Amino acid sequence: MRFRVLTACLFCGFFLLPGQSPAQPLVAVSIRPLHSLAAGVMEGVGDPELIFKSGASPHSASLRPSQARLLSRAGVVFWAGALLEPHLGKALTAMETGHILALHRAAGMVLLRPRPAGTGEFPPFPLQGRGKVEPGTETGSGGRAAFDPHYWLDPRNARVMVAAMAKVLALRDPPNAGAYRKNSLRMGKALERLERELAARLAPLAGRPYLVFHDAYQYFERRFGLRPLGAIVADGLGQPGVRRISNLLRLIRSRRVKCVFTEPQFPARILRALTGEAxxxxxxxxxxxxxxxxxxxxxxxxxxQMGESFRRCLMAERP
Ligand SMILES: [Zn+2]
Incomplete structure (x- = not known):
């Protein structure tokens, strides 16, 4: 009997863990914020597995053998798409798993065009990218990315993703469909409250100039009326060039930038070079x-945490 269940599982892509019913798929999610949303949708039913546990930059993280094994056992995979996670994309196309959902494809997602980043300075406000991007295409004209892949930082997109996750899970695990739906409705309400709370906290910061480390925040910025002037490094690149640095220094002086952000994933020495004297x-x-x-x-x-970081940096006493 045991043998038969295991044999069946070779074909159905399910893997049995203690506490899971045979019909319940193993759910693997690529990055922490998306994993968190899935955990909310699955509350009381099971726990999703996190593929990239370390929090390393998904732009460059490649798949370890243990992560590839996890994927091969998964019945459902939620990930952010090949624009953010190119290495995971390669692994997913090579495998035959159950249900794979790149979350930018969920119906109703608001996707924004990438901002031009050659010189580090963003186009004048209102930001370019007013035009929404249709989900489904990843490369636009000239092979450029069709949209900015950091889309989870808009809480409205999080609501869309939660609903999409619940639908996929209900399809793969019909006995728990009701729980997924109920959880997704509860999560949706909590995300609405989060948006209102952040909007109130961030309203006083409108128009204050700052630089970000890499251009990952336009979904958050647009939702909450923040106005960055530029980014220090281009996505996925470690070092800004000489031209970019001199341009950013000019921007810091001419626009009286008093706040510059770094990120845990990136080396601080670039930032020190840029802000050392100012x-x-x-x-x-x-x-x-x-x-x-x-x-x-x-x-x-x-x-x-992100909202409070913006407040601390942008509302700090001007030195
Ligand atoms: Zn990024």
Whole structure:
């Protein structure tokens, strides 16, 4: 009997863990914020597995053998798409697993165009990218990315993702469909409250100039009326060039930038080179919640932490 169940599982892509019913798929989720949303949807039913536990930059993280094994056992995979996670994308196309959902494809997602980043300076406000991008395409004209892949930082997108996750899980695990739906409705309400709370906290910061470390925050910034002037490094690249640095220094002086953000994933020495002499407050933004315990509360903590980082840096006493 045991043998038969295991044989069946070779074909159905399910893997049995203690506490899971045979019909319940193993759910694997790539990065912490998305894993957190899935954990909320699955509350009381099971726990999703987190593929990238370390919080390393998903732009460059490659798949370890243990992570590849996890994927091969998974019945459902939620991930952010190949624009954010190119290495995971390669692994997923090579495998035959159950249900794979790149969450930017969920119906109703608001996707924004990437901002031009050659010189480090963003286009004047209102930000370019007003035009929404249709989900489904990842590369636009000239092979450029069709959208900015840090889309989970808009709580409205989080609501869309939660609903999409609940639908997929209900399809793969019909006996628990009711629980997934109920959880997703509860999560949706909590995300609405989070948005209102952050909007109130961040309203006083509108229009204050700052620089971010890499251009990961436009979903958050647009939702809450924040106005960055530029980014220090381009996505996925470690070092800004000489031209970019001199351009950013000019920007810091001419626009009286008093706040520059770094990120836990990136080396601080680039920031020191840039802000060493200027009287500038350095903040930290963590778009992955990499210092937080994975689980359903992580997304909410990460967003609040981000909001408080913006407040601390932008409302600091001007040196
Ligand atoms: Zn990024």
């Amino acid at each position: 009287a500038i407050v350095r903040g930290v933004l963590d778009p992955l919640g990499s210092s937080l315990k994975p689980g359903k509360a992580l997304y909410f903590r990460m967003m609040r």
